[in-house]
Amino acid sequence: MLTRITTATVNAMKPGDVIFDTEVRGLFIRHRAEGGVPHYYLKTRVKRVQRVFAIGRHGRGHWTPEAARREAVRILGLIRDGRDLHAERAEEKAGTAFAVFAERYLTDYAANHHKPRTLAEETRLLRLHVLPALGPIRLREIARPEIARLHARLSAKPVTANRVIALVSSILGWAEKVGERPVGSNPARAIEHYPEKARERYLTGEELQRLGEALARAETEGLVDWRFIAMVRLLLFSGARLSEILGLTWPQVDTTSGVVRLADSKTGAKNLFLPAPALAVLGGLPRLADNPHVLPGDRPGAPLVGVQKPWQRIRRLAGLPDLRLHDLRHAFASVAVQGGESLFIVGKLLGHSQATTTQRYAHLAPDPALAAAERAAARIGAAMTGEGGDVVRMRKSRR
16 A cells, blocks of 8 residues: 555554555555554665565554654665664674673783782672672663662662772773774762772770780690781781782892882782881791792792681681781771871881771870870960960060
């Protein structure tokens, strides 16, 4: 049937009817079966080959005759411009699965721009949380609802949930840069992160004593391998990160200056300071011919690994079951601040790249205003009792 397609003609269609439009050549609508809905199509030739392009179903909230005509005209214009729409639609339909692109992100981007530990953590989060939720979805179809559901599913672990969303955002952001998604289309940026509470565990003097006694007992009775005992002592005496101590090699150690220049760390190149107690620990350690590491692993040339189980034994001996290895770094910093060292110096000792990171210890520092008040009040009190005569006489103001 050849006529101008209108809503009235479409509503009058019966199963099996096909109507070609007289206004736009090649546009037609087909009513396939009983109970079905008519669909719009465009039939035309592309490079002398007849092609049929599906436009969509007729109906409220879908395609109207006028909208179908406009779409048909648009498609014809693209064909005249030399676009291979069939190939583009086939490629779009097949698409790149998020899982496939995520692997490409790890090998082509993260491996070249992120530190090994960061890459390992991203790989773990990807395998454990991201791919089960988003892996099969095509990269271009990833939208905010899917990401929001993933974030909500991990709400019981807010830190993990936020790291997962940050990883998804990084992957989709890179997809924009390499042209796999439209620029500005990253839906992960709109996900509000959960509040995170920093876990700050500081050791009291009594707890430090218990830890020292536990290390001595473990060493004397052979309860823990000497390498793990040395590791804990070096962490306490230097404030270094665990990775910095485990990766420390003898050629890096200068016992004369007590300074180790690390070419790379979590925050880049830094100086690791080894005070006398740390140097004393190093002085008691053997040096192996087949391993340059200060804390050698079981394999030749490898660093020490598997530190958690020995650490759990040590903290049980000390009666400190909630103490983490990273808390030893906090202990070093807190003792330094409470001893009157400035936050700037403590930040240098810890290798912080941002001053705001060291601010977490600010509440431990003696309040300089309170100290000034104490000194002023002491002088006034001494003057009032006749025990001091150094109170400055105030000048009379001129009127």
